[in-house]
Amino acid sequence: MTEKEKKEVTEVSEAQIAVHWQEEGYYYPSPKFIAQANMTDETIYDRFSLDNFPNCFKEYADLLDWYKYWDEILDTSDAPCYKWFRGGLINASYNCVDRHLEKNGNKTAIHFVPELEEEKTDHVTYQELWVRVNEFAALLQDYCGLKAGDRVTLHMPMSAELPITMLALARLGVIHSQVFGGFSGKSAADRIVDSGSEYLITMDAYYRGGKLLDHKIKADEAFETAAEQGQNVKKVLIWQRYGGKYSAETPLVEGRDVIVNDLLKNYYGKRVDPVPMPAEAPLFLMYTSGTTGKPKGCQHGTGGYLAYAAGTSKYVQDIHPEDVYWCMADIGWITGHSYIVYGPLALCASTVIYEGIPNYPDAGRCWRIAQDLNVNIFHTAPTAIRALRKIGPDEPAKYNYDFKHMTTVGEPIEPEVWKWYYKVVGKGKAAIVDTWWQTETGGFLCSTIPAVKPMKPGSAGPGMPGIHPVVYDDEGHEVPPGQGIAGNICIQNPWPGMFQTIWGDRDRFVSQYFERYCKNPDSKDWRDWPYLTGDAAVVAEDGYVRILGRIDDVINVSGHRLGTKELESAALVVPEVAEAAVVPVKHDIKGVEPDMFIALKPGFEASEALAKKINDALITEIGPIAKARKVWIVPDMPKTRSGKIMRRILAAISNGTDVGDTMTLANPEVVEAIQKMASEG
Numbered sequence: 205m206t207e208k209e210k211k212e213v214t215e216v217s218e219a220q221i222a223v224h225w226q227e228e229g230y231y232y233p234s235p236k237f238i239a240q241a242n243m244t245d246e247t248i249y250d251r252f253s254l255d256n257f258p259n260c261f262k263e264y265a266d267l268l269d270w271y272k273y274w275d276e277i278l279d280t281s282d283a284p285c286y287k288w289f290r291g292g293l294i295n296a297s298y299n300c301v302d303r304h305l306e307k308n309g310n311k312t313a314i315h316f317v318p319e320l321e322e323e324k325t326d327h328v329t330y331q332e333l334w335v336r337v338n339e340f341a342a343l344l345q346d347y348c349g350l351k352a353g354d355r356v357t358l359h360m361p362m363s364a365e366l367p368i369t370m371l372a373l374a375r376l377g378v379i380h381s382q383v384f385g386g387f388s389g390k391s392a393a394d395r396i397v398d399s400g401s402e403y404l405i406t407m408d409a410y411y412r413g414g415k416l417l418d419h420k421i422k423a424d425e426a427f428e429t430a431a432e433q434g435q436n437v438k439k440v441l442i443w444q445r446y447g448g449k450y451s452a453e454t455p456l457v458e459g460r461d462v463i464v465n466d467l468l469k470n471y472y473g474k475r476v477d478p479v480p481m482p483a484e485a486p487l488f489l490m491y492t493s494g495t496t497g498k499p500k501g502c503q504h505g506t507g508g509y510l511a512y513a514a515g516t517s518k519y520v521q522d523i524h525p526e527d528v529y530w531c532m533a534d535i536g537w538i539t540g541h542s543y544i545v546y547g548p549l550a551l552c553a554s555t556v557i558y559e560g561i562p563n564y565p566d567a568g569r570c571w572r573i574a575q576d577l578n579v580n581i582f583h584t585a586p587t588a589i590r591a592l593r594k595i596g597p598d599e600p601a602k603y604n605y606d607f608k609h610m611t612t613v614g615e616p617i618e619p620e621v622w623k624w625y626y627k628v629v630g631k632g633k634a635a636i637v638d639t640w641w642q643t644e645t646g647g648f649l650c651s652t653i654p655a656v657k658p659m660k661p662g663s664a665g666p667g668m669p670g671i672h673p674v675v676y677d678d679e680g681h682e683v684p685p686g687q688g689i690a691g692n693i694c695i696q697n698p699w700p701g702m703f704q705t706i707w708g709d710r711d712r713f714v715s716q717y718f719e720r721y722c723k724n725p726d727s728k729d730w731r732d733w734p735y736l737t738g739d740a741a742v743v744a745e746d747g748y749v750r751i752l753g754r755i756d757d758v759i760n761v762s763g764h765r766l767g768t769k770e771l772e773s774a775a776l777v778v779p780e781v782a783e784a785a786v787v788p789v790k791h792d793i794k795g796v797e798p799d800m801f802i803a804l805k806p807g808f809e810a811s812e813a814l815a816k817k818i819n820d821a822l823i824t825e826i827g828p829i830a831k832a833r834k835v836w837i838v839p840d841m842p843k844t845r846s847g848k849i850m851r852r853i854l855a856a857i858s859n860g861t862d863v864g865d866t867m868t869l870a871n872p873e874v875v876e877a878i879q880k881m882a883s884e885g
């Protein structure tokens with residue numbers, strides 16, 4: 205980042221800035237790639253210009269099958285809560301499964317790859333997927349009495365049963381809320397309570413790093429915590445992991461826990477017609493971290509979301525029905541929803557679901573999977589690319605796979621790392637897209653259409669067709685492209701994939717994402733409601749966007765969002781803790797990781813054991829992903845005269861950068877004391 209760019213970034217964000225590189229030159233895709241690409245027509249950007257908004261998005265809606273075609277493409281009468289494709293009736297499960305049967309019933313829909321190499325890969329055809337989705341939908345309808353509009357929380361690991369569960373619920377119009385399997389039972393409980401779920405669907409166990417993890421135990425914790433908060437889960441439905449024998453040590457609770465695999469036998473051969481749902485009916489909730497402690501349930505609609513997932517999968521991911529596509533994200537994140545499940549299945553591709561970690565049992569595993577399944581589209585995050593590069597820089601060359609296309613997502617990618625991805629993983633042949641987006645946005649905001657726009661390492665690319673980014677400074681003035689000045693990146697217009705609201709909290713939706721640059725709060729015109737992404741960005745002359753990082757209190761660890769308040773609240777669960785402040789620290793592989801600063805209540809002493817207890821609390825409250833690099837128990841927090849903790853100073857100490865002027869603090873002496881601690885490790 206240049207000094208000029210830096211100047212524009214606010215105090216909080218400075219510590220979060222991940223990008224320290226400059227513009228790079230272009231790379232072009234091969235003629236071979238272009239010859240087969242789904243989208244090669246440069247006029248797509250004109251077709252999706254603001255002048256043609258919102259009608260341009262008809263092109264995406266027409267990738268889907270509708271029971272009843274929509275009447276109005278965009279209803280803004282409740283702006284900024286928009287309704288896309290109003291009047292339309294559609295079912296997501298039908299679009300991802302049933303409609304492919306006639307031509308492609310025998311084609312593989314899902315390749316489930318267990319982590320243990322001695323276990324066979326499960327190849328689920330579209331026909332088989334249809335059968336399994338129907339049977340499970342019958343169970344959900346009959347045994348659970350679930351119906352359209354109900355919410356169900358899923359806390360499942362990577363498995364074929366996860367999309368089967370999502371699609372069975374979607375078939376009935378039931379709203380699914382999948383919680384990342386690595387999250388704690390307590391995190392699942394918060395989401396059960398917020399969504400008002402009466403059923404929890406989970407799995408007994410799964411493999412990770414060669415170990416069989418008991419996952420069922422988390423369901424007990426989720427159940428109890430939710431009950432304490434007044435939400436009564438009626439049944440816990442437990443899938444047995446691939447292989448179909450119960451493999452958790454935690455015993456079943458009688459009357460509450462049900463083994464799906466057993467119960468399902470009563471539903472063999474049963475069929476359930478997909479329920480035609482209004483286009484704007486919610487399809488799922490996906491919780492994400494924000495500036496307060498409570499995760500937000502981003503509510504995604506059926507028609508708009510699915511149209512956007514399908515359209516972007518077709519044009520950006522370049523998915524054709526004959527492709528074998530592997531996105532290494534977890535289905536518990538939005539990336540997995542849009543780009544493992546809904547997008548690829550809507551397009552009738554074969555999608556790979558891998559249970560485990562990329563380097564188990566060795567650094568060649570990913571490339572072996574790619575070779576064995578003939579994967580030709582590969583999708584992952586910089587954190588994984590950095591790790592694979594570190595542990596096996598020469599591994600890809602040993603395997604015989606052929607990627608035509610690769611994606612990076614979740615955080616900025618260093619040009620050096622990008623070049624390794626391009627030359628070594630992609631063998632110089634694959635087109636790369638860097639895709640910038642968010643849980644809230646349902647699909648890509650900025651990227652390149654790979655056969656139309658060249659790649660530029662370290663830049664996400666221009667706004668997607670139909671997505672019109674704008675950068676504002678803190679006063680709300682537009683920062684024109686090509687000035688090298690950073691600002692708050694917003695999107696001028698709504699789009700079909702965007703979330704509809706925060707579940708049960710419209711006010712928070714409006715205040716957090718729209719208030720800041722709203723031109724008229726009474727307006728029903730979308731032009732008055734720019735969407736605030738929460739990221740800082742610089743736009744180059746050519747319209748390519750470099751995302752610098754978050755400007756709010758969100759830390760992006762390995763491409764996953766953790767709210768600072770969420771982390772701090774977890775630390776405060778430990779009774780000795782008086783105050784907690786978390787800051788991001790640069791990390792080679794993860795991008796950043798959290799450093800936790802703690803001030804104790806009077807009468808308590810700092811100790812290694814206490815620091816560990818605090819770190820353990822982060823893991824049990826949130827999950828292993830929240831583990832701090834270091835817990836610093838400090839004599840006091842550096843504070844302004846008005847009592848605000850100066851996280852910027854803590855971040856500078858953790859990152860070994862200049863703390864700047866501390867004379868305006870109420871307690872400057874404490875900075876020196878903390879610096880001394882840090883230098884002693």
Ligand code: WT7
Nearest residue numbers: 613614615616639640641642643739751764765
């Ligand atoms: C935040 C959203 C996108 C789905 C997975 C993460 C950062 C995301 C990029 C990228 C630079 C990126 C942003 C964004 N981010 N993609 N390609 N380049 N930064 O979804 O957990 O909702 O996080 O991740 O800061 O706001 P999420």
